[in-house]
Amino acid sequence: MSQDTLFDKVWDLHKVSRLPGGSDQIFIGLHLIHEVTSPQAFGALKDKNLKVKFPDRTVATVDHIVPTDNQSRPFKDNLAEQMIETLEKNCLEHKIRFFNIGSGNQGIVHVVAPELGLTQPGMTIACGDSHTSTHGAFGSIAFGIGTSQVRDVLATQTLAMNKLKVRQIWCDNKLSKGVYAKDLVLHIINKLGVKAGVGFAYEFAGPAIHELSMEERMTICNMSIEGGARCGYINPDEKTFSYIKNKLCAPKTEHWDKALIWWKSLKSDENSIYDDVIKLDASKVEPTVTWGITPGQSISINQQIPHINDLSPSDKLVAEEAYEYMGFKPGESIKDTPVDVCFIGSCTNGRISDLRVAAKVLREQKVSKKVKAFVVPGSEKVANEAKEEGLDQIFKNSGFQWREPGCSMCLAMNSDKLIGNQVSASSSNRNFKGRQGSPSGRTLLMSPAMVAAAAINGKVSDVREFIN
Amino acid sequence: MTSKFNPPIGKISNMNGQCISLIGNDIDTDRIIPARFLKCVNFESLGESVFEDDRKTLKGRHPFDLEENKNASILVVNSNFGCGSSREHAPQALMRWGIKAIIGESFADIFYSNCIAIGIPCFTLPKESIEEIQNYCDNKILFLEIDLKQSLAKSKDFNFNLEIKKSSRKMFLSGEWDATSTLLENENLIENKFNQLPYIKFNTNLL
Structure with a gap:
């Protein structure tokens, strides 16, 4: 304990x-x-x-x-x-x-x-x-x-x-x-x-x-x-x-x-006891994208969709379901997967710093013609701050729609929804089946910077190629 | 599906009913009740929309659509059932469809506490036992008699020792799962705590 x-x-x-x-x-x-x-x-x-x-x-x-x-x-x-x-x-x-x-x-x-x-x-x-x-x-x-x-x-x-x-x-x-x-x-x-x-x-x-x-x-x-x-x-x-x-x-x-x-006085004491400790090396993390129907089904941008035999027994059932729903085949690259919708927003990544990072990736580049891209600021304050900094203009000039604050297409309780089996590059938190408003819609979770990169190329891209 | 819904009240100790098996790990609450059905100010009509999108996809072959399951009340699931959104609409929809108890390999935390709060006991069993029940349900109708006090599930072919958190079991047996009145009994202690907390005195603009 x-x-x-x-x-x-x-x-x-x-x-x-x-x-x-x-x-x-x-x-x-x-x-x-x-x-x-x-x-x-x-x-x-x-x-x-x-x-x-x-x-x-x-x-x-x-x-x-x-x-x-x-x-x-x-x-x-x-x-x-x-x-x-x-x-x-x-x-x-x-x-x-x-x-x-x-x-x-x-x-x-x-x-x-x-x-x-x-x-x-x-x-x-x-x-x-x-x-x-x-x-x-x-x-x-x-x-x-x-x-x-x-x-x-x-x-x-x-x-x-x-x-x-x-x-x-x-x-x-x-x-x-x-x-x-x-x-x-x-x-x-x-x-x-x-x-x-x-x-x-x-x-x-x-x-x-x-x-x-x-x-x-x-x-x-x-x-x-x-x-x-x-x-x-x-x-x-x-x-x-x-x-x-x-x-x-x-x-x-x-x-x-x-x-x-x-x-x-509140922080954990130096000799505090934990029920469990896990250590990992953050420097090894690469831009990460989900490929499946749970937020745990993710890979690095340069990795391939895992083969069923590379997964632990408890992950296989959901992986089978994910291949079928997402239309991915094991061994395929996630990079260059075409996307239809790009969504920047949500309680995960709809804050001012998220918008700044995404705007910096966009600079003066245009969103791919095949893509519907939109930004939903997390709050009225975020929206106002972004406008003061001119971020709304950067997004609009790139071809993003600039919207009013709310949860929006993270869970699609309003009219912002995927249609049919569209693929979205989304800065939100859940890639569950049907989560973004279409019972067959497909969600790829990623950072807002990666969403911006996907919007420009019209496909899943490595944001590191955009920032130098 | 039950025609008239009577929510559970008071002590809960025995659940007898037919099992309905739903296979899959990590079945999230968006699947149990898609977000568009959350646009409501009461829970009444949720029962008919439970698993709406999954059911449409399976065109009548979903367990919740099978004729032989229409009177089932004990749901048998795999691991991490009810993960994702905290929407109580999910267990409410299951309950209004007719589910009175759930047996699974494991449950997501918020879903589990929502089930307690509305009077649905959730029991766990090892993976093998769940699979045994689910395989049985593939071919035959399984009626279980659950005795919460003994944590025992009995049928003519099986007996299982169910697991349930000690505190949850006590709450169902005493009726304390419907927590508001129990919590209110400590009104003085609540006031004391309020007065002791350091940050209440920080006197922020709004609070």
């Missing part, structure tokens, strides 16, 4: 009681909600005649269902309109702070909370969304929950949970040029497998991790869940503190000094 890790410290601090069944009752410091997984939770409160216990500890935004072309109200999609109206009504009724479209702070919940300074080290953070693990980049313990648990957090600010084990993933050296956080996390998931993290929190550590910017760290923690770990975190350091400083909801004046002292 782990001891003296950040996870242990934060868990123990938030433990309210040991429940009769043997689970821990854990206090949730920050609760984030959105339109998709909250309406039934508010409905359940009503049925049980309960109130929201600490309305100040819940913050809402709207992201999953928002259109990215025309956001004027009412939305064209009646069901989407009904969902945003329900959220507006629930937030008003329960006095919950809601960052609506046009507030300047709307966006994907996992992009918005950090940029507002809501996400801070040492907090427990829950949200009805599996990518809540993103917030662990700040040294918080953050995890996705379902709607019944959203109800419990609203009603009690606590959850019944079993403590997770802790696996440290130590990343030595540093990433090479043209290799990004997305490549590293895809590499980790490939090496460990998509279910290795079940029952674990992942602590990402080592020089390669601390070399990363906060936004890159968010990319890493964001995808913990794709490796099975509902929670992933990184010990906070000076980069963490300077990212938070002066954000809207960051502690101010004397509170800042106190916060800093406390935050510095």
Whole structure:
């Protein structure tokens, strides 16, 4: 059992009681909600005649269902309109702070909370969304929950949970040029497998991790869940503190000094005990692309689709399914695979630094005529910042469509969808069957820089050939 | 599919029913219920859309479409079932189709806790036992009587010692799986914790 890790410290601090069944009752410091997984939770409160216990500890935004072309109200999609109206009504009724479209702070919940300074080290953070693990980049313990648990957090600010084990993933050296956080996390998931993290929190550590910017760290923690770990975190350091400083909801004046002292005490002790430790060499990671139907099915840009006999017995069943669905044959190169759609966005890679990197790859080159390419900024703040820097113009001049913020084609709950068996090069997080809106649509996950390179060539390309 | 849906309430100890086998590892919640069906403000109509895209692809040959499975209530799956999105809509859709318990090699964490929270016990068995059940289901109808207290599944041809987390078993047997009221019993402790947490005092602009 782990001891003296950040996870242990934060868990123990938030433990309210040991429940009769043997689970821990854990206090949730920050609760984030959105339109998709909250309406039934508010409905359940009503049925049980309960109130929201600490309305100040819940913050809402709207992201999953928002259109990215025309956001004027009412939305064209009646069901989407009904969902945003329900959220507006629930937030008003329960006095919950809601960052609506046009507030300047709307966006994907996992992009918005950090940029507002809501996400801070040492907090427990829950949200009805599996990518809540993103917030662990700040040294918080953050995890996705379902709607019944959203109800419990609203009603009690606590959850019944079993403590997770802790696996440290130590990343030595540093990433090479043209290799990004997305490549590293895809590499980790490939090496460990998509279910290795079940029952674990992942602590990402080592020089390669601390070399990363906060936004890159968010990319890493964001995808913990794709490796099975509902929670992933990184010990906070000076980069963490300077990212938070002066954000809207960051502690101010004397509170800042106190916060800093406390935050510095949180990191895993040098002699802390982990349930498991994995070490890998980040300098060996290359631009990585998924070829299959789980985020674990990835290869380096210069590798070939694996043969069934090269895979472990437990991976064979899904590999067979993947060959058939994706239309790839073992031994084929992933490089030069033609793509139809290029998508830059999502809670994994829709932040300002992602847009900067992709724009730098594009420079003045044009998107291939065969490709539909679009950028969906992660938040209104990201969109505004990008416009100030002229990034929107770079994208538009290249042939990318510039859209309004939201989750968009990561999960295709709005009208941004693949059609038929189109292939997308996507900076998002899931390549599941049907994930991007078409039951036969095919997703290749990669870094935003690699998406930009694919957009120019109209096929999967090595971004290192674009940056010198 | 059951015509009228009655959600489970209170103590859960016995589940008797026909098994339905679904083969595949890493079956994610997008497949269990595609995202377009999440555009709803209640869970009521989800049962009919469970595995919608997989079922369409298989044109009537999907286990959830087979006539002989229409009254099944115990789902038998392989490893990492329910991975991906945290959408509770997935177990809600399964439950509203008629599933009352799931037996599998392993489950994704969030899916597992969603199942507890809505009253679907998830049991694990070794790979070989799951395959034995799934092979049996290929040819014959398998009725299982599950005794949660003993963690035992019985049928005329098999007996299995099911595994379930101790805390989950206790919660189902006591009714504590429906957690809100149990959590609220500690209202004073919750208030105390709120007052003790260092960051509550940091007094941020919004919180």
